[in-house]
Amino acid sequence: MHYGQAIFEGMKAYHVDDETIHLFRPKDHHQRLNNSAHRLCMPEVDEEVFIEGLEKLIALDHQWVPKVHGHALYVRPFMFASEEYLAAKVSKEYHFYVITSPVAAYYSEGFNPVKLTTSEKFVRAVRGGTGEAKAAGNYAASFLPAQKAQSKGYTQVIWLDALENRYIEEVGTMNIFFLIDDKLVTPKLSGSVLPGITRRSVIAIAKKWGVEVEERRVAIDEIIESYKEGKLQEVFGSGTAAVISPVGLIHHNDETIQLDQEKIGPFAKKMFATITGIQYGKIDDSFGWTHPISLG
Known part of the structure; x- marks a missing residue:
């Protein structure tokens, strides 16, 4: 203990x-x-x-x-x-x-898109640490930055890598996906990202649908740029609790990405229906x- x-x-x-x-x-x-x-x-x-x-x-x-x-x-x-x-x-x-x-x-009154923010001071995990393990200490260490984010009106922290503070890794309690130009993009498992079971399911289903899936390094600046260019279609998280959690806003430094903050996107909605349909x-x-x- x-x-x-x-x-x-x-x-x-x-x-x-x-x-x-x-x-x-x-x-x-x-x-x-x-x-x-x-x-x-x-x-x-x-x-x-x-x-x-x-x-x-x-x-x-x-x-x-x-x-x-x-x-x-x-x-x-x-x-x-x-x-x-x-x-x-x-x-x-x-x-x-x-x-x-x-x-x-998880959603008693319909889907409620979450609001995410990066953290300037804190990191979740570093490559070579325990980030890929579902260890109790990982969650204890994330509570303070999560509280600070929530005090500013955000739902959770979207974590960036510990070395360059540039590449997206995951959100507080879920993995993260971006639909860009009809491609599904998600951070690769690099040793500091939890290998989510729902994440694995999303990737398998998307590939079965014929959707191109990219597991790679995803820079926060790339996501901001794709949003400005009108290429960012949807952002959603995956995890056991909510299965699929739509993201309506991402804040980083002085930049803000504002997606649909009222409802879930069509791709994420179909994914949620498919996974829960299999589960039940x-x-x-x-x-x-x-x-x-x-x-x-």
Whole structure:
């Protein structure tokens, strides 16, 4: 606890019918948990233990899975050091738990585009650090700059790279996408960006639609320039909580990008409908992402 060996995952379980609950990409979450564990010198969790544990827990908790479309059961696997020894060293003992909680729809009254701002003083992560791990300390370190951004009327911080303060990496709790001239552009995974499961899903679906996807370094100046030239069509984030979160405004230094601040764009809206349709079993899962849990 004192030395920061703590990791977690965020997942959801979805009501399909009275006989079936869906988990979304649990093996990907298991893999990412173990990647985080490796980075923090923690033991890996066996895949069978992880998957069967989720299946049994959700079967026991199935009455807590909301039946209203858009609502879900949030699932939080987490692990932390628990050795009874006070020293700055790798722990010899760890506890692994999974907790659950019903959650309502993220957008209760329709989509509300978020307002983002860069930070002049703070950085989220540096290449070679723990940015690509879902480590508890990453979130603790982001709270102060997030509070400062919110005090100025912004929703979250859009993080730039720590070395040049120029290249976009991610937003506080989500990965970020830009639709530019009908191309979907997103920052590449460079070691300081969390490899989002929803991010991976967005890229796969976009490619299936025939959309050109670019994973590369994305400079904030490039986004501002594409906006001024009328090439920036949509900006949205992706993550477990909201699935797709439209961005209505981005502020950087003395520049402001103002998109539609009232509603979600058509591309992001279609992406949201497709992912949630797969999660709730309303759309055929041609990717094999859903993991059904039978209650029969």
